[in-house]
Amino acid sequence: ETGVTQTPRHLVMGMTNKKSLKCEQHLGHNAMYWYKQSAKKPLELMFVYNFKEQTENNSVPSRFSPECPNSSHLFLHLHTLQPEDSALYLCASSHPLGQERSYEQYFGPGTRLTVT
Amino acid sequence: GQNIDQPTEMTATEGAIVQINCTYQTSGFNGLFWYQQHAGEAPTFLSYNVLDGLEEKGRFSSFLSRSKGYSYLLLKELQMKDSASYLCAVSRQAGGSYIPTFGRGTSLIVHP
DSSP states (O other): OOSEEEEOSEEEEOTTOEEEEEEEEOSOOSEEEEEEEOTTSOOEEEEEEETTEEEEEOSOOTTEEEEEEETTEEEEEEESOOGGGOEEEEEEEEOOTTSTTTTOOEEOOOEEEEEO | OEEEEOOSEEEEETTOOEEEEEEEEESSOOEEEEEEEOTTSOOEEEEEEOSSEEEEETTEEEEEETTTTEEEEEEOSOOGGGOEEEEEEEEEEETTEEEEEEOOOEEEEEEO
């Protein structure tokens, strides 16, 4: 248990569906991250939020839409996905730069997404 | 851009020592991470090296040479539970956070 929870843990959706992934952290962090992990590929950073503001978008297609309503919650809204978007989506959090151990990210268990 | 290279798979015997190497070429380097990821689980933080040298933490040690673009993770007294994927990542700072770029990971298999 890392203090970062993600729901749902598994999701199967069609290409025309709209769904959302949720991440919540109970660690008092102010930086939150979305990652994509596909088989045989490196863990890939998608988005970064600091104090609810998006600070990094790693050229992610617009069919992925993040939302950070407060420092404890992060969402990833999904629509018109493609089969190649099937992957494990991981959320992480950390303290922002300047705070103790701000380099250490705590990961949630991930959502296993399958697009049919 | 970032280029990170680490072996795909390694095997070792319980009780032995194993060294997992990572080489990198990067623009904008702030430090180097090692994470451990068991199958089906989230990555967990092992170490972060900013300066050259060896950092020891129990059975695990991490080494960095910035001039050579090289790091290694050393695991001593291997246990079966150390079977996992070990992720090397180089870090830059941007937008108030450390931004990691990960390698493909090294799958370590520990056998009796």
